[in-house]
Amino acid sequence: MEEKITIDDIAEALGVSKTTVSRAVSGKGRISDGTRSRVLAYIDKHNYRPNPMARGLAKRRTYNIAVVWPEDYEAVDLPFFHRCVLGVNRVVAEAGYDIIISMVDSENYTNLKRVVENKKIDGVILTRTLIDDKPAKYLKESGIPFVAIGSSDDPEIIQIDNNNFEACRELTNILISKGTKRVAIIGGDSNHVITRTRFRGFAEAFKDNGLSYDPELVFLDSDDPIKIMSIIDEIIDKKVDTVICMDDAIAGQVITKCRNEMIRVPDDIKVASFYNSTILNNMTPSITSLNFDDTNLGAVAAKTLMDVINGKKVKNRTESSYEIILKDSTK
Amino acid sequence: MEEKITIDDIAEALGVSKTTVSRAVSGKGRISDGTRSRVLAYIDKHNYRPNPMARGLAKRRTYNIAVVWPEDYEAVDLPFFHRCVLGVNRVVAEAGYDIIISMVDSENYTNLKRVVENKKIDGVILTRTLIDDKPAKYLKESGIPFVAIGSSDDPEIIQIDNNNFEACRELTNILISKGTKRVAIIGGDSNHVITRTRFRGFAEAFKDNGLSYDPELVFLDSDDPIKIMSIIDEIIDKKVDTVICMDDAIAGQVITKCRNEMIRVPDDIKVASFYNSTILNNMTPSITSLNFDDTNLGAVAAKTLMDVINGKKVKNRTESSYEIILKDSTK
DNA sequence: TTGTAGGCGTTATCAT
DNA sequence: ATGATAACGCCTACAA
Secondary structure, three states: OOOOOOHHHHHHHHOOOHHHHHHHHHOOOOOOHHHHHHHHHHHHHHOOOOOHHHHHHHHOOOOEEEEEEEOOOOOOHHHHHHHHHHHHHHHHHHOOOEEEEEEEOOOOOHHHHHHHHOOOOOEEEEOOOEOOOHHHHHHHHHOOOEEEEOOOOOOOOOEEEEOHHHHHHHHHHHHHHOOOOOEEEEOOOOOEHHHHHHHHHHHHHHHHOOOOOOHHHEEOOOOOHHHHHHHHHHHHHOOOOEEEEOOHHHHHHHHHHHHHOOOOOOOOOEEEEOOOOHHHOOOOOOOEEEEEOHHHHHHHHHHHHHHHHOOOOOOOEEEEOEEEEOOHHHO | OOOOOOHHHHHHHHOOOHHHHHHHHHOOOOOOHHHHHHHHHHHHHHOOOOOHHHHHHHHOOOOEEEEEEEOOOOOOHHHHHHHHHHHHHHHHHHOOOEEEEEEEOOOOOHHHHHHHHOOOOOEEEEOOOEOOOHHHHHHHHHOOOEEEEOOOOOOOOOEEEEOHHHHHHHHHHHHHHOOOOOEEEEOOOOOEHHHHHHHHHHHHHHHHOOOOOOHHHEEOOOOOHHHHHHHHHHHHHOOOOEEEEOOHHHHHHHHHHHHHOOOOOOOOOEEEEOOOOHHHOOOOOOOEEEEEOHHHHHHHHHHHHHHHHOOOOOOOEEEEOEEEEOOHHHO
8 A cells, every 4th residue: 555666666676777667657768669568567556656746856847836816705706716726627637737726815925925936836827817916917027837817907918718898798788789778887896807897898888889888877896785785776766777797796785685675677677797606596586697617717727827837839818708698687 | 036046056155065054944953053144144145945846855745735625515615615725724834835725526536546646745634524435535544644624423533623513502502592492404415424413413402401303394405495495385384483504505595585475584483594604794684693713723624734744643633613693583 | 063975756868 | 779877956864
């Protein structure tokens, strides 16, 4: 069970040099089929695994990447993160890599610095980027390979994102085409690139229709529940007929509030949200929303990072697709 | 910026041997204060960091631990996991360790096996244990240090857990003392140790009062929302006056359903839940629930694992405390 | 107190 | 096609 078998042991047992064994293992270099299979058979039988530290030392690689986990992720963000990491894991595992997590908040990224400076990783995946993102800036300066999930305002950063712009634009277009006139949008932190991108999509849809949106019906930086409550009051006052929510927690609150206030959805007001998440699973009415494939997003990010690490050229920006799921809330 | 400085460079620059430098860095071995501070000054100035792979090779340590992340964690579990990992991170970072995540589901733990067999980690933290848990069994056989967050049926496994038994017992006791007679309990997967432990606490509280619970009012394995709906119907039929929910998602559904059916909480039926989570933050009425310190749980688990790795003796079972937060739903 | 030399397990270089 | 040997960067008896 506990035999720590090394390349030397194999070499000795088989009467060959460790160079030969190494060749058989890596598949690189010329080696006869006979010896190769002999070595492989022995390896298989004795369940040999090359020591990653030794290999790392020799090849200057750790076979680990870091995935950055924002400490202040809220409940709504976690399922997204979970699915992303699932996708990342799937592809890096294939390449013999493992994932080190690095918890950071927007100001303090000591953890990230540690793993980078200590050379414990070969690359980094950022799972959220802010406007003027400090961790991103740091990584860029450090020269370590990294990619960002989500959009960045810095075009030099390699980014993989859901096509939030088109998604929000198309969603808004659909709602406008239903004949609604007063459309409100509620979103989170306007320092997040994602918030801005979605808002641009929202605005663009109005342009598409030769209209312009009402600035009074745009509510960004709406993170805390109490604030959202008052926004909803305001929306009702202003006779809004459609509200687009940038996350499902907001949408959930809107629905709940409407129910309490005896406002009918979708008859009095239509509601659309941005994720097709479990939070809204059992809502009545069912909520129209966008559906992104987060696992795929993670997988693509990971694949891209692997390419960067291996010195391949990659596209600077990749967008992942989406679906719009029309449900009762906008009927 | 990019100077890959090694212990040899320092030795040469300072005209000492690398042994001396090593001693200054590690703080071990006799060394004069003069040279030590000279070395340390140089290190500080040139921002030297020992290469962890080389150190790992020499000391047979990776300075990484694995935290196991169940792939099938649901939305309600993620905030718990997040807080746990936060706690783990805090203490392992202190010891120069990083966290590799290993995604497993109850049947397939290939990922975990990989990191263990490839010797990429020095220890493992399990964040959920099932009855007859396969990953736990595997780790035990592999001989690698590990601890489990949550309870296990195997007393040999080192476990760190919230005191779910006492918590559920005390909560039930309080509810019984309010004069309620027909108490129902709704819980998840009965293969999870946690579900059984809580149920034992529930049962014990009845014993404490010289009563016994009604088996017809015990609903375990209630994971999917549709099943829960019908359970709630049944509960109403059976004139239950109090319902204890083992997780907040269940509690949320109960409250919603009651509102829809015009059943008043707490007047017609009292509701208590198990976590003081954000899911229930904005519920009306506010929900009585237990409050566990998950971050501390993670921190204690990490501390314990560090001790095991360093060969210290540790307690086989540690329980973390809880609070009961009484709110409107059980008034 | 300080230094020398060998070892940790691989990969890479250069012979053979 | 195979092998000897030197890195890779750090730790640690053992010597001095």
